[in-house]
Amino acid sequence: xxxxxxxxxxxxxxxxxxxxxxxxxxxxxxxxxxxxxxxxxxxxxxxxxxxxxxxxxxxxxxxxxxxxxxxxxxxxxxxxxxxxxxxxxxxxxxxxxxxxxxxxxxxxxxxxxxxxxxxxxxxxxxxxxxxxxxxxxxxxxxxxxxxxxxxxxxxxxxxxxxxxxxxxxxxxxxxxxxxxxxxxxxxxxxxxxxxxxxxxxxxxxxxxxxxxxxxxxxxxxxxxxxxxxxxxxxxxxxxxxxxxxxxxxxxxxxxxxxxxxxxxxxxxxxxxxxxxxxxxxxxxxxxxxxxxxxx
Amino acid sequence: xxxxxxxxxxxxxxxxxxxxxxxxxxxxxxxxxxxxxxxxxxxxxxxxxxxxxxxxxxxxxxxxxxxxxxxxxxxxxxxxxxxxxxxxxxxxxxxxxxxxxxxxxxxxxxxxxxxxxxxxxxxxxxxxxxxxxxxxxxxxxxxxxxxxxxxxxxxxxxxxxxxxxxxxxxxxxxxxxxxxxxxxxxxxxxxxxxxxxxxxxxxxxxxxxxxxxxxxxxxxxxxxxxxxxxxxxxxxxxxxxxxxxxxxxxxxxxxxxxxxxxxxxxxxxxxxxxxxxxxxxxxxxxxxxxxxxxxxxxxxxxxxxx
Numbered sequence: 001x002x003x004x005x006x007x008x009x010x011x012x013x014x015x016x017x018x019x020x021x022x023x024x025x026x027x028x029x030x031x032x033x034x035x036x037x038x039x040x041x042x043x044x045x046x047x048x049x050x051x052x053x054x055x056x057x058x059x060x061x062x063x064x065x066x067x068x069x070x071x072x073x074x075x076x077x078x079x080x081x082x083x084x085x086x087x088x089x090x091x092x093x094x095x096x097x098x099x100x101x102x103x104x105x106x107x108x109x110x111x112x113x114x115x116x117x118x119x120x121x122x123x124x125x126x127x128x129x130x131x132x133x134x135x136x137x138x139x140x141x142x143x144x145x146x147x148x149x150x151x152x153x154x155x156x157x158x159x160x161x162x163x164x165x166x167x168x169x170x171x172x173x174x175x176x177x178x179x180x181x182x183x184x185x186x187x188x189x190x191x192x193x194x195x196x197x198x199x200x201x202x203x204x205x206x207x208x209x210x211x212x213x214x215x216x217x218x219x220x221x222x223x224x225x226x227x228x229x230x231x232x233x234x235x236x237x238x239x240x241x242x243x244x245x246x247x248x249x250x251x252x253x254x255x256x257x258x259x260x261x262x263x264x265x266x267x268x269x270x271x272x273x274x275x276x277x278x279x280x281x282x283x284x285x286x287x288x289x290x291x292x293x294x295x
Numbered sequence: 296x297x298x299x300x301x302x303x304x305x306x307x308x309x310x311x312x313x314x315x316x317x318x319x320x321x322x323x324x325x326x327x328x329x330x331x332x333x334x335x336x337x338x339x340x341x342x343x344x345x346x347x348x349x350x351x352x353x354x355x356x357x358x359x360x361x362x363x364x365x366x367x368x369x370x371x372x373x374x375x376x377x378x379x380x381x382x383x384x385x386x387x388x389x390x391x392x393x394x395x396x397x398x399x400x401x402x403x404x405x406x407x408x409x410x411x412x413x414x415x416x417x418x419x420x421x422x423x424x425x426x427x428x429x430x431x432x433x434x435x436x437x438x439x440x441x442x443x444x445x446x447x448x449x450x451x452x453x454x455x456x457x458x459x460x461x462x463x464x465x466x467x468x469x470x471x472x473x474x475x476x477x478x479x480x481x482x483x484x485x486x487x488x489x490x491x492x493x494x495x496x497x498x499x500x501x502x503x504x505x506x507x508x509x510x511x512x513x514x515x516x517x518x519x520x521x522x523x524x525x526x527x528x529x530x531x532x533x534x535x536x537x538x539x540x541x542x543x544x545x546x547x548x549x550x551x552x553x554x555x556x557x558x559x560x561x562x563x564x565x566x567x568x569x570x571x572x573x574x575x576x577x578x579x580x581x582x583x584x585x586x587x588x589x590x591x592x593x594x595x596x597x598x599x600x601x
Contacts (some may be wrong), residue, residue, distance in 0.1 A: 051350030051418065052416075054597070070540070070596075071422070071424040074419075074420070074421065074422040075422045077319035078420060079416075079420045080420070081413070081416035081420070085412075085413045085414055085416045085417045086414065086417055087334070087409075087412065087417060088412065088414075089333075089334050090333070090334075091333075094330075094333050097326075097329075098326055098330050099327075099421065101322060101329070102322065102323040102324070102326050102327070102421050102422065102423050103421055103422060106420070138417075142420075203338070
């Protein structure tokens with residue numbers, strides 16, 4: 001059984017369409033990153049998955065309907081909506097007490113062990129902690145919960161690069177195993193490259209890319225073209241082209257150019273594109289088209 | 296998802312998986328109530344502060360009480376009782392009154408505040424149903440605050456009795472009067488009855504309304520709580536030239552009408568609860584409170600943060 005399965009998921013706010021018929025399937029033991037510009041519908045999709053918003057279409061999370069069976073679902077699902085939502089008045093010790101009190105699958109010793117590695121004092125209030133510390137505290141609480149699905153919506157927003165790196169390291173090393181599934185949305189894709197197993201790009205309520213990281217490696221090639229062979233490379237119809245340090249960098253989708261990697265490598269230096277570059281190539285070109293159409 | 300696969304997962308997880316079996320259903324409720332007390336410390340601080348201020352005032356007044364006491368001996372027992380019980384009744388009224396104000400403001404903010412600071416998303420990330428969350432909040436003004444302020448009032452009155460006894464002893468007068476005439480136990484029984492019936496049951500629809508507004512209001516819940524009753528009163532007056540709604544509100548706010556009793560009836564008979572429980576107003580009020588609270592649960596369930 002898939003952890004999350006959605007077919008024709010729709011949601012509109014008045015005349016604005018937030019989700020325009022999404023299909024999605026996330027198997028157990030995957031780490032899916034949902035990347036998209038602001039207003040792409042990422043948070044709406046997550047809210048639907050978490051039973052926080054009604055939707056049209058078919059959606060099953062851990063075999064349940066999240067809207068009608070939310071109370072049961074929340075025993076196996078955990079989420080961090082964003083770093084700012086821990087109540088400001090609560091003390092660290094109270095947060096531990098409370099979660100231990102209400103959550104049957106909370107392992108307090110695990111949370112304490114994680115907190116011991118930080119400088120967060122037990123009797124400090126959330127409002128007196130730095131943003132990075134609040135994220136650490138929230139992660140400590142969430143990681144100590146033995147959940148099947150963890151949903152993270154912009155978990156590292158506003159954190160510096162050290163905290164962001166640490167956040168994902170902890171998640172991978174101390175939490176993730178093959179029985180758990182993680183879904184994360186973010187703008188900050190650099191740290192995610194080696195974390196994700198699956199990648200999804202969303203734009204204006206639609207899924208524009210949905211593939212595993214292995215597929216991404218075999219399907220997309222970024223080529224720093226030799227100056228003499230720019231015209232030849234361009235003839236192969238790259239999906240995106242940019243200039244860097246006076247050289248042309250082109251992005252190829254191997255499924256559409258019908259050409260193999262070795263052939264491309266003869267035209268320059270070939271490598272797997274970063275998520276950020278791929279995002280700009282796929283979603284950025286869509287945005288440019290839309291603007292062109294509007295003009 | 297079937298229970299069998301759950302059980303298998305639980306077994307493979309070892310000791311972690313066994314925890315849910317011993318997890319009682321009332322635990323989330325208990326911890327939710329505790330959480331409300333952590334967040335709103337005024338709930339117990341205000342009655343304590345009110346009691347402390349009253350006791351200081353009472354202590355200052357004790358010196359003059361000594362002179363009063365000389366006069367009190369010449370009054371008949373009924374008058375004596377009235378004079379002596381006055382400060383005690385005042386202390387109870389002050390403590391329970393201030394506690395009620397805390398309850399009103401608590402209720403108005405209970406569901407609005409968590410939406411405003413978005414912490415509702417944290418509470419909703421835990422397996423605490425909206426039913427449990429709202430009921431734990433409703434418990435605060437309907438049970439916790441009345442019981443707490445009652446306890447503080449009783450302790451305050453005991454301290455007042457002890458203080459007066461000490462002062463009287465110092466002046467050489469007999470303290471028998473103060474313990475025999477002072478209707479302490481009767482008073483605490485009346486107060487208990489008042490707490491249970493008025494604060495716990497009669498005011499329930501008022502708190503229910505405050506919770507509903509708190510869950511629904513897009514902003515400024517105080518205005519949304521007060522404005523509709525005003526508008527209804529105004530429209531009723533203009534359209535029908537009647538004031539039924541206003542008098543309904545008045546009855547609700549001032550407490551249940553007292554049973555018709557002869558003035559010097561036996562004290563205990565005023566406590567017989569069948570007068571109170573046979574009033575349709577009580578039951579209608581409780582039904583309205585139940586509707587308001589059910590609506591509050593639905594709104595919290597289906598609405599997002601602001």
